[in-house]
Amino acid sequence: MSITLFQLNRQLLTRALTRTGPLAIRQQKATSSTVTPEVANYRTKSAEWVATNENKFKRPISPHIAIYRFPFQVFTSGFHRLTGVMLNTMLYTAGPLAFLATGHSAEILHYIYTSDIPSWFIFSVKMFIALPFSYHTINGIRHMAWDTGAGFEQYEKISAAVILLSFVLAAGLTQL
């Protein structure tokens, strides 16, 4: 484990320093003699950030989200968390509600079956459950591949595949 972590760190560091790949550090060093408009912009933004938010939180925030350009990684990782919390919210509402529903499940189902719900709404509800689940599951598999040290290459391609697959799986699940 420690060996893979070592390699990962080295890989990330190399990428950051050579400024290629998804994790490249896009900000120029503050000591750089060439101040491009981009760098000037970063400096202003970071100064603003420090002046407002860091004082509010009484601590620096890492990474400096105001001054780095977001890599693609932020979104796929963020969606994993977002979908995890969505699924969790479903569990945390459905679970306790089960106490109220038990014994009435036939009535509830009968009510739903007989009421006139438009099909787009049913499809949306199924998608609302299936899509977070499929994305979280497929990306979760990739998370565990990362844990073994595999799958860091070709980040964007694999992300695209994960997103595509999760839509396909979700669409498939709604049709069951």
Add this chain to the structure above:
Amino acid sequence: MIPTTTGTHIQPVYLPHPQQPSIGLSGLSRTDHWKIERVIIVAMLAIIPGSFVFDSILMNYFLAASLAIHAHWGMDTVLIDYCPRKALRLANAIRYLLTVLSFLGLCYLNCNHMALTKALKALWSIIY
């Protein structure tokens, strides 16, 4: 493998792993906890489809347990990352309460012959 440099006096230094403090009530170390978390996730990959295929009471108990524990530990990270320190105790108490309630709720459904997989299948069968 960790590369060793040749031709210089710079060599990697191997430090002993620091003793991991145990966390929570169980006395597990963090690394043990992490490993168990992964084992449960891998198990879920089989349990979730399996419970829908076999649809049995036993599988539904496995499903309820694995969902509850994964969700519980998942929320742990989320709370630590986003919850203000002052509210953390309360939020954590609510997290425990919700996990226990959801697990018991799913078990209750299971005891009353409307297991989670059956309920979801019934909902899913609404096609217009």
